[in-house]
Amino acid sequence: MKTTTRRTFFKKVSAAGLAIAPLSVLASTSIKDQAALKILCIGGHPDDPESGCGGTLAKLSAAGHDVTTVYLTRGEAGIEGKSHAEAAAIRSKEAEAACKLLSVKPHFLGQVDGNTMVDNEWIDKMTSFIEEAKPEIVFTHWPIDSHKDHQAASMLTTQAWMRRGKKFDLYYFEVLSGIQTVGFHPTDYVDITSTRETKRKAVYCHASQHPAKIYSHGHELMEQFRGLEAGYAAAEAFIFVGGKRQLT
Secondary structure (H helix, E strand, O other): OOEOOHHHHHHHHHHOOOOEEEOOOEOOOOHHHOOOOEEEEEEOOOOHHHHHHHHHHHHHHHOOOEEEEEEEEOOOOOOOOOOHHHHHHHHHHHHHHHHHHHOOEEEEEEEOOOOOOOOHHHHHHHHHHHHHHOOOEEEEEOOOOOOHHHHHHHHHHHHHHHHOOOOOEEEEEOOOEOOOEOOOOOOEEEEOHHHHHHHHHHHHOOHHHOHHHHHHHHHHHHHHHHHHHHOOOOEEEEEEEEOOOOOO
16 A cells, blocks of 8 residues: 555545545555455444444445344343343344345344353354354444443454454444444544445334434434545444455
């Protein structure tokens, strides 16, 4: 990678089918010309991957890449007045509908909302799952999110990344920054102007979670703010942890 002027940089990334724009203003390359990549997005509950990086996932899928949204839980504790079984059924269907809109595949790992665990057994399970999936890129929660299920998803993924010899690119995403995600200082941005409406529709699939509050009262502002930082109408932000840098 070589440094370039800010004007030239933004011309390049705006012309690309999908580019992650490094904060250091380095020249970026579009992934649409790369061979198909396997990509995982690992979240704590249904609606987390969609609200955190749904625009990016939609862009990756549209570019021909194999994208799977992985939910650590089925959101069992997320609907007041419903049993765990009832809530899990409702939220699983919502997640499946959202994934269909984003053109990604859903996968549920089997932990329980509000009772997630980070122990040797689950580190082994996550490592085995990722080894079998063989992704080039993985997105997951920022490890000091306020919700412990987000922390669990992040730590299990990070442990698997370390145990697999850091063979895939690992990125952290944010959700409700300043409320759930704290201390998040992005290294990378994705222009989601073209997929913003698809993302919004995917978030609104989660009717049980009051999507207007999730999106209009939080994530819409985040998209605008991150877009202002990166020079786009709307963007999603990430922290690159390490790997081979497939996207930049």
